[in-house]
Amino acid sequence: MDQVDRILAQWRAERPDLDVADMGTIGRLKRLQAQLGKGMDRVFEAHGLNAASFDVLATLRRAGPPYALSPSDLVAWTMVTSGTMTNRIDRLEKAGLVRRDRNPEDGRGFVVALTEAGFALIDAAVSAHVDNQHRMMAPLTPEERRTLDRLLAKWLAGFEPPEG
Amino acid sequence: MDQVDRILAQWRAERPDLDVADMGTIGRLKRLQAQLGKGMDRVFEAHGLNAASFDVLATLRRAGPPYALSPSDLVAWTMVTSGTMTNRIDRLEKAGLVRRDRNPEDGRGFVVALTEAGFALIDAAVSAHVDNQHRMMAPLTPEERRTLDRLLAKWLAGFEPPEG
DNA sequence: TCGACTTATTTTGACATCAAGATAAATGAG
DNA sequence: CTCATTTATCTTGATGTCAAAATAAGTCGA
Numbered sequence: 183m184d185q186v187d188r189i190l191a192q193w194r195a196e197r198p199d200l201d202v203a204d205m206g207t208i209g210r211l212k213r214l215q216a217q218l219g220k221g222m223d224r225v226f227e228a229h230g231l232n233a234a235s236f237d238v239l240a241t242l243r244r245a246g247p248p249y250a251l252s253p254s255d256l257v258a259w260t261m262v263t264s265g266t267m268t269n270r271i272d273r274l275e276k277a278g279l280v281r282r283d284r285n286p287e288d289g290r291g292f293v294v295a296l297t298e299a300g301f302a303l304i305d306a307a308v309s310a311h312v313d314n315q316h317r318m319m320a321p322l323t324p325e326e327r328r329t330l331d332r333l334l335a336k337w338l339a340g341f342e343p344p345e346g
Numbered sequence: 347m348d349q350v351d352r353i354l355a356q357w358r359a360e361r362p363d364l365d366v367a368d369m370g371t372i373g374r375l376k377r378l379q380a381q382l383g384k385g386m387d388r389v390f391e392a393h394g395l396n397a398a399s400f401d402v403l404a405t406l407r408r409a410g411p412p413y414a415l416s417p418s419d420l421v422a423w424t425m426v427t428s429g430t431m432t433n434r435i436d437r438l439e440k441a442g443l444v445r446r447d448r449n450p451e452d453g454r455g456f457v458v459a460l461t462e463a464g465f466a467l468i469d470a471a472v473s474a475h476v477d478n479q480h481r482m483m484a485p486l487t488p489e490e491r492r493t494l495d496r497l498l499a500k501w502l503a504g505f506e507p508p509e510g
Numbered sequence: 511t512c513g514a515c516t517t518a519t520t521t522t523g524a525c526a527t528c529a530a531g532a533t534a535a536a537t538g539a540g
Numbered sequence: 541c542t543c544a545t546t547t548a549t550c551t552t553g554a555t556g557t558c559a560a561a562a563t564a565a566g567t568c569g570a
Contacts (some may be wrong), residue, residue, distance in 0.1 A: 261380065310365065330497045452535080
């Protein structure tokens with residue numbers, strides 16, 4: 183009997199015509215996401231970052247040398263709007279973690295590159311982040327994790343067509 | 347090969363020391379949550395609501411007669427701060443969907459009650475919402491949905507101790 | 511080469527949220 | 541009864557986000 187069960191029990195009493203089983207699953211997903219988000223934020227904060235800045239630095243880091251992408255590339259990887267990305271880059275630039283270089287091949291654009299400080303910071307932060315994710319998955323056995331991942335992938339494929 | 351797989355492939359190439367399997371699961375959960383949120387927002391918007399206002403109205407509706415709770419009760423059910431709840435109630439009150447009545451038993455407090463318009467609106471909206479949730483779960487078989495729900499509940503219990 | 515169109519990025523204005531502080535009323539120890 | 545404490549709610553100021561408009565530069569057909 184968790185909080186989601188209590189909510190479903192209220193609906194069943196008040197609106198017995200509704201089948202709320204799926205609402206329960208989606209509600210659990212949302213609460214889990216909130217809990218995981220809080221857990222991850224703690225690690226980001228310990229490195230002077232938040233989820234937004236971690237996201238951008240990690241995208242640049244895992245892209246490989248020369249650790250530089252255009253704002254448009256970053257938008258494509260991160261699922262935020264261009265205005266949001268401008269704001270994120272501004273903050274990271276002020277913090278000295280990325281640099282904006284004019285793109286020599288396209289006068290309209292820039293290339294956002296990790297600075298040395300940015301590289302060192304994200305490399306340390308991502309190690310701590312991965313450890314933290316392991317800890318947060320502890321309630322599930324390895325087999326349960328595989329099953330869960332498979333189910334989430336199948337469900338997600340219904341929304342984001344695979345493409346590749 | 348979905349977008350999450352592409353991200354994991356980049357990490358494996360750049361940081362082969364990291365075990366990123368759990369990152370994949372958590373990433374899928376986040377993307378799924380984003381997709382489900384967008385899908386639900388469409389239904390809320392069709393009823394002149396957003397996720398925040400739906401959340402408050404639904405909490406009042408499923409509480410049963412007299413469809414009235416204090417702001418503190420609403421905060422406890424919805425996982426937002428008191429300041430956020432003040433703002434949500436303000437908007438719903440302006441829209442004529444809830445009423446603030448002084449609590450006769452506690453001069454510090456109020457009771458937030460559904461108006462007739464609020465009751466009619468949330469009753470229609472929640473029916474459409476539940477149908478929409480069924481449609482969004484379509485990629486999974488009934489048995490897969492049960493398995494997924496069980497796994498999410500077990501995982502969530504690691505964060506939100508059951509209590510009841 | 512010109513003008514229309516497209517693409518890349520930033521700016522603007524509106525929201526929703528949170529943390530922390532402010533206000534007001536209830537409570538309870540003495 | 542009184543005052544310090546607690547509880548209920550609202551206010552304030554900062555952040556992060558989005559949609560849409562603005563700016564600036566590349567592209568391409570005629």
